[in-house]
Amino acid sequence: MDFLAPYAALFEKQLQNLDYPKKPETLYRPQRYILKNGGKRIRPILSLISCGICGSDPVKAMPAALAVELLHNFTLIHDDIMDQADSRRGEPSVHKKWNEATAILSGDSMFAHSLLQLQNISEDVDHKKISDLFLKAINKVCEGQAMDMEFETRNDVTIDEYHQMIDGKTGALIGAAMQMGGMCGSASQNQLEKLLVIGNSLGLAFQIQDDWLDVFGDPEKIGKRKAGDIHEGKKTLLMLSALERCSKTEREVILGYLDNKPLSEPEVEEVVKIFESNGIKEETKDQFLKHYRHAEKALREFGDSNYKQDLQHLIKFLKNRES
Amino acid sequence: MDFLAPYAALFEKQLQNLDYPKKPETLYRPQRYILKNGGKRIRPILSLISCGICGSDPVKAMPAALAVELLHNFTLIHDDIMDQADSRRGEPSVHKKWNEATAILSGDSMFAHSLLQLQNISEDVDHKKISDLFLKAINKVCEGQAMDMEFETRNDVTIDEYHQMIDGKTGALIGAAMQMGGMCGSASQNQLEKLLVIGNSLGLAFQIQDDWLDVFGDPEKIGKRKAGDIHEGKKTLLMLSALERCSKTEREVILGYLDNKPLSEPEVEEVVKIFESNGIKEETKDQFLKHYRHAEKALREFGDSNYKQDLQHLIKFLKNRES
Secondary structure, eight states: GGGGEEEEEEEEHHTOOOOOOSHHHHHHHHHHHHTTOOOOOHHHHHHHHHHHHHTTTTTGGGGHHHHHHHHHHHHHHHHHHHHHHEETEEEEHHHHHHHHHHHHHHHHHHHHHHHHHHHOOOOOOOOOHHHHHHHHHHHHHHHHHHHHHHHHTTTTTOOOHHHHHHHIIIIIIHHHHHHHHHHHHHHHHHHHHHHHHHHHHHHHHHHHHHHHHHHHHHHHHSSSOOOOOHHHHHHOHHHHHHHHHSSSSHHHHHHHHHHTTSSOHHHHHHHHHHHTTTTTHHHHHHHHHHHHHHHHHHHSSOOOEEEEEEHHHHHHHHHHHOO | OOOGGHHHHHHHHHHHTOOOOOSSSHHHHHHHHHHHHHOOOOHHHHHHHHHTTTTTTGGHHHHHHHHHHHHHHHHHHHHHHHHHHEETEEEHHHHHOOOOHHHHHHHHHHHHHHHHHHSOOOOOOTTHHOOOOOOOOHHHHHHHHHHHHHHTSSSOOOOOHHHHHHIIIIHHHHHHHHHHHHHHHTOOOOHHHHHHHHHHHHHHHHHHHHHHHHSSSOOHHTSTTTTTTHHTTTTOHHHHHHHSSSSSOOOOOOHHHHHOOOOOHHHHHHHHHHHTTTTHHHHHHHHHHHHHHHHHHHHTSSOEEEHHHHHHHHHHHTTOOOO
C-alpha cells in the first residue's frame, strides 16, 4: 500500500510525538507498548483522507485521527482480556505482559486520552457535535462487542443481528473516523452523510471478508490456523447463512457440533463441505463485494482529487487482499 | 443528612428517568444494577449544591451531576475487578454477578454514557471547557488508582506520594463534580478556583478519615472488620506516618509484617500499639480536620444562601461521622 505511506508517515510521527506522561509507569508503559506494536493504522489514515476529499489539508484532521487510533487501541487492550487472547500482532497482549488489573486500568486511561485529543481540534469545528458523534460510535462499538459475546451462547442468532453486531464492532468506528475527519475539513452535511456510508460499508465489507478469508483464504498468507472461526464455533455470516440455507439434516449436524465446541478437524472439514455444497462461499463473497461497491459508489459523488484517488486505490486494495 | 434529602430526591428521580437502552441485555443490565444498588450520591449532590452557591438553580447542573455519578459507578465496576472485591454495598459486585468480561465492557459503556450526559448541558456553557475539566479529572482518577496498585508491592512509598494518590483517586472527581456544577451555574473564575479547593480538600479529608476510622472507629458502626487496612498491609497515611516516625526497631517489625501480608491478629494489634505510642492517632486526626477546615474557609468566601448553609452542614456532618 505504497500510496498510503505518506499518510502513515505523517500519522506515525504525530503519534510518536504524543505527549504521554511517564508516570505512573504501570499506567502509561502498557499504553506506549500497544501503540508501538504497530497495526495498519487504517482508521486514522481514513480520517486524514476524508478531510482531504472534503477539500481541506488532511493535517487538520490529525487530532481526530489520534483520537480514533487511541480509542481503537483501548478496545484492543480490553477485547484481548475479554477474549482471553494471549497475543496481539505477534507480541504478548497487555494483560499477559502485565496483568489484568493493569490492562483494565491502562485501557480506561487510554479511553480518556483518546477523548482529550479532541481538545486540539481547530476552534472552527463544533466541539459538542464532534464529541457527540465520537461517543455514540464508541457506544455502538461496546454494543457490538456485547452482541458478539452473547452470540457465543446462542444458537438462534439471525443474519440481521449479525449485521447489527459487525456494524457496531467494526463499522461504527470506521464510519466515525471518516466523519470526524470530514468535520475537521469543514465537510457539508451531504458530504458527512456520504462519508458515513463509505465508512460503514467498508467496515461491513472488511469484516465479512475477514470471516471469508478465515475459511477460504490461504492460511500461509493469513498467518492463522485455517478455519479457526469454525473450529471455535463462531457465528460468522458464513455459518449463519449455512444454517439458514442448508438441509434439515445438515442443520442438525452443524448445531450438534456447535453444542460441543470447539470443533474437531473432521468436524471443521464437514462444515466447510456444507458451506461449499450450499453455495455459501460464492454468496458470501458476493456480499462483501457488494458492500465494497456501495462504498465506491458513494465515493464517486466527491469531486476529483488526489485524496479521492488514494481512497479509490485503498478500497481496490482491500477488495483484492488475500490476508 | 435530612438537609440533603431534597437534592437526593431530585437527583434520584433524574437518574431513574435516564433513557438507558434495554439491549444488548448483558451490556445494560449490569449498569442499571449498580445504579439501583444505591450509594450516598455525595458527588452529584455536590454538583447541584455548587451550582446553587454560585447563584443559579441547582437543576441546571443535573447533566453534570449525572455524568459524575455514572463516571463514579463505572470506576466502581472496574475497581471491584482490579481489587477482586466480591461484594459492593452488600450485593454481589458486577463481575461476580455476571463475569469479568461483562463487567469490563459494561463499565466501558458506562464511561461513554457518562460523557454523553455532558451533551445535555445548556448551550451557554462552554462544552469544550467542561469536557476538558472532566476528562483531566478522570485521568487523575486512573493515575491515583495506578499509584494505589503500585503501592501494594512497594515499601518505600512517601507521604507525598500518598497524598498524590488520594488526590487522584478521591479528590479529583469530587473537585470536578463541584467545578462542573459551578460551570453550569455560570461561576466566575474565582468561584471555580474556590470550588476546586473545597472539592479537593473534602476528598483528602474524607479519605484520610476513612483510613483513620478503619483503625480507630467503632467496627460495629462501620460494618467492616476492625483495622482491615492494617490486616491487608495497606499503605495508608497512618502506616506511612508510623514508618516515618517510629523507632528503628519498630520500623523493622512493621516492615517484616508487611513483607508477609496479610497480617495476623496479634501482628495487627502490635501495629495499632505502635501507632498509638507514637501519637499517630492524634496526628492523623489533626490532618483530616485540617483539610475540613481548609474546605470551610474557602466556602466562607461565597455569598450567603441556603445552598451555602447546606454545604456547611454537610461538611460538619462529614467531619463528625463515625462510619
